[in-house]
Amino acid sequence: MIDLDGLPRVAERADVDRARFISAVQPAAHPVVMRGLVADWPAVAWARASLDTLHDRLLQAATEAPVEAFFGPASMAGRFFYRDDFSGFNFERHRMPLRRFLELLRRQSQAAETAHLYAGAVRMPECLPDLLAVHRPPLLDAAQEQLNAIWIGNRTRIGAHWDWPENLIHVIAGRRRYILFPPDQLANLYCGPIDFTPAGQPLSLVDFHAPDFDRFPRFAEALRHAQVAELAPGDALYVPSLWWHHAESLDDYGVMMNSWWREQPPRCLSPRTTLLHALMSLRELPAAERAAWRAFFDHYVFGDTEAAVAHLPATARGVLAPFDDERASALRKQIAQTLSW
Numbered sequence: 001m002i003d004l005d006g007l008p009r010v011a012e013r014a015d016v017d018r019a020r021f022i023s024a025v026q027p028a029a030h031p032v033v034m035r036g037l038v039a040d041w042p043a044v045a046w047a048r049a050s051l052d053t054l055h056d057r058l059l060q061a062a063t064e065a066p067v068e069a070f071f072g073p074a075s076m077a078g079r080f081f082y083r084d085d086f087s088g089f090n091f092e093r094h095r096m097p098l099r100r101f102l103e104l105l106r107r108q109s110q111a112a113e114t115a116h117l118y119a120g121a122v123r124m125p126e127c128l129p130d131l132l133a134v135h136r137p138p139l140l141d142a143a144q145e146q147l148n149a150i151w152i153g154n155r156t157r158i159g160a161h162w163d164w165p166e167n168l169i170h171v172i173a174g175r176r177r178y179i180l181f182p183p184d185q186l187a188n189l190y191c192g193p194i195d196f197t198p199a200g201q202p203l204s205l206v207d208f209h210a211p212d213f214d215r216f217p218r219f220a221e222a223l224r225h226a227q228v229a230e231l232a233p234g235d236a237l238y239v240p241s242l243w244w245h246h247a248e249s250l251d252d253y254g255v256m257m258n259s260w261w262r263e264q265p266p267r268c269l270s271p272r273t274t275l276l277h278a279l280m281s282l283r284e285l286p287a288a289e290r291a292a293w294r295a296f297f298d299h300y301v302f303g304d305t306e307a308a309v310a311h312l313p314a315t316a317r318g319v320l321a322p323f324d325d326e327r328a329s330a331l332r333k334q335i336a337q338t339l340s341w
Helices: 017-030 041-049 051-062 098-108 127-134 183-188 219-223 271-281 287-302 306-307 327-341
Strands: 032-034 066-072 091-097 116-123 147-153 156-161 166-173 176-181 227-231 238-241 244-249 254-261
Touching: 017 238, 032 166, 032 227, 041 051, 041 166, 041 254, 051 127, 051 166, 066 098, 091 098, 098 116, 098 147, 116 156, 166 176, 176 238, 183 219, 227 238, 254 327, 287 306
Parallel strands: none
Antiparallel strands: 032 238, 066 091, 066 116, 116 147, 147 254, 156 244, 166 238, 166 254, 176 227, 176 244
């Protein structure tokens, strides 16, 4: 097990409201714990009353919309992961109504040998709309385009991974632990396949409960940049875009609601699409050509983009000009045409 006592804690901030979050927390682009941010949510009160109360309320609120649920044997110790030979995964997927999953989860708390159950990224507008109506994220404007999801399970572990959107985590029931790393620790976290993943996002291959430093020696360097956050019901955690986070539910009945959102306009494509395209178009070029293309990307994408086109009149900048919806739509069509060549 990682020496959690030796890791620094994620910074905590008190009295964070929407204005402070927008002006100070989010621009810093570092994780922040906000104790008791949603302590007044009804679902948190239900959980504190009893898990039976929370469970019954969730059953009442759930629609018949199906969810994807993960089921793993007790032997997996809660770690949803690959089989040893990467031919598949160490758990099974089943689609079922959320009510059915909740019933199975509650039954597991009385089982002699507990299986590990997990339903993640359950879209609340479809599955729990009435619950979402009274549990709005306090730090986000209701007009902000966002995806609100609920995560329900028992003692589970999800390997370190990253999300492109900004992420706010709100704990409703059960304790949760997160170990976070900045994006630049990619090479030290030994990322698994990026196109064959347990739940959509690539995972670190390191088992945080039993790290193998012989197989993954650079993980020791990653730990020098790690931060840990332990959350109780009512607490919240801000995870900036692309920060790696290892998630662990520490109790037999855990519920968490998160909110994802992006600051970019909807016309922006996912950079992951660009990465996949780059793997196909750039990786096999001769070294000298790849180095040249790095200079092009630095100049047009990662450098001072205004300086790169300052010598051109505004009417002649084409795709180098700031995008609007019309220009973005035209470029999408052009990109789609190139993919069919």
